[in-house]
Amino acid sequence: LIVASFIILALVAAGAFAIPLASANTVASVSAATYYVSPTGNDNNPGSATQPFRTIQQGIASAGPGDTIIVKPGTYDSQYARATYGHAEWNSNVGSQGGQNGTAAAPITLKAENPATESPANLRSVILGNGSGFGIYLNGAQYLIIDGFEITNFETGIGLHNGTNNVTVRRNILRSNTAVGAECAPCSNSLFEYNAFVDPGPAYPDLSDAIQDYGLNFYEGSANNTVVHNYFFGKHNQALSWKRKAGPGYAAYNTFEGFMYTAVYLGQNDDEGGQDMTSYDVTVEYNVFRDATDASTGVYYRSRSPITIRNIQNAIVRYNYIENMYGAAIYVRSCEGGYYCQTVAGKRPTGAQIYGNTIVNGWQQGSGGVSGPPDSSGGGSVNPPAFYITGRGYTGDTIEIFNNTIYNTNEAFVVAGTPSYVSTQETSAAPDLTITNNNM
Structure with a gap:
């Protein structure tokens, strides 16, 4: 079995919980000055x-x-928000609206006195919003x-936008x-580590009940971003997503506990309007799911x-531990009706390697009536x-599944040949599948 790199000790009253952390790597810098906020x-x-x-x-x-x-500890609320940008803003385009950039040798550090994930x-240090705007907004910053804040009740907790990089x-x-805990639109060469993305949600089980729809997402060409040693909890519709031509990306040693739709979504958006979204x-x-x-409570x-693969080239899903799922543990999806699986600029959502994963306990309850992909009611699939695995609407789509361990599920593999929508220039055939050496 795969053991998570950290263990969640408790979720306690008032949202306090502790995450015992491995030593986070620190970035060496020449500190010219230290400023304090209280x-x-x-x-x-x-x-x-x-x-x-x-x-x-x-x-x-x-x-x-x-x-x-x-x-310093305390609440920094909407009285101290900056226009529509929230409580903290770097804006490299308009100097008067934000701070300077750091450098590779000397980054700028904004940190809470006590790291939120390690403190009652x-x-x-709580950055508290009024339901809109950004908690921290980075516009082309680098x-x-x-480090170390609790950010709550904004539309977006942290936004890395317009080419923000090396954050x-x-x-x-x-x-x-x-809407989202943190997003990149786009950002590059950024590292998310030892954070907690928490969405307790208002009620169970309606799919629309998620408050923080996304935990963390990368889109609009975000590239070379790393997500490691984070904790995702609660009712996110998508806890972690790469979409709209995002990549390369890397996610490892994260723990996902509870999610209404999918935990990791690779290639969420179809091509549309002649635009390549692969x-x-x-x-x-x-990772653990x-x-x-x-x-x-x-x-x-x-x-x-837990893992959905859709409009993406060259996805690698390996060595993850998945248990107690209410839908297919790993779901290779087709495009949806109303959109087009187009071939734009020669790109197609082809190629996935899925191996070395351990999948345990597919639940026997929920709505739906037949085995298959997760339904939209929130109840999950029966068995x-x-x-x-479905065809993604393209010829030459090759899916390799090998050396996985599957235990206590009603079915190991379901292969459906016809996508829900197929481009007139493409195929309705199932992908080319190689399924070998799996332990069931």
Whole structure:
């Protein structure tokens, strides 16, 4: 069995929980100055430990390459938001709206005094929104470290936009934001590590109940991003997604507990309007997927279809541990009606290698009536298979499935030949499948 790189100890009252962490890699920098922010500070202060700033934005505006901004515990709420951008903004295009960029040798660090994932609720630095905007907004920024905040009740907790690159996001709790915990649109060469993406949701089991629809997503050409040692919990519709020609990407050593639709979605969007949306070259390995119960409330969170593969080239899914799923553990999807599986710029969603995974316990309950892919009602499939594979609408689509271990599921493989929508220039045939040396 694959053992997660960290163990979730508890989910306790007021949302406090502890994640024992391996030592996070730190980025060496030459720290020119350290600035402080406190709920009792004043932006007319010099930003010292004894005379801190009041707003995070003032710390950002003051810092240069190699500097560190330390944010004291407390709540930084909408009274101190910056226009529609939330509480903290780097904007490389309009200097007056944000701070400087760091450099490779001297990144700028914005950090909570106590890392949120390692601290009780009363010692956290909380960035609290009003349901819209961004908690932290990065517009073309580079060489930054965002470390240790709890960010909640924004539309987007952290947004890395418009070519933001070389940013590390670590030890943050992204909780109950109205659309997404963190997103890249696009970003590149960024690292997400040791964060918690938490979506308790309002109720069970309606699919539309997810508050934080996405935990973390990459789109609009986001490239070379890494997601490791994170915890995803609750009712996300998609906990982690690569879509709209995102890639390459890497996800490893993450734990996913509960998800309403799918935990990892590779190639979510079809080609449409003559635009190529094919994602590519994403590896998903050494992750754990399972259901969960919140220890503080007793609410149960099911795990639906842990991994979905759709409009992507060269997906590698290996060495993951999956248990107690309510839909197919690994689901190779076709395009959907109303969209087109077009061949744009010669790209096609072809090629996936799926191997070395351990899949345990397909639930025998739910709605649907037949074995198959997850339905839209929220109940999951009856007797879900370990693998559900459809043609993705293209000739030459090759899926290799080998050396997987499948235990206590009603069916190991279901192969359906006809996609739900097929381009007139393409095929309705099933993909070319190689299924070898699996232990069932």
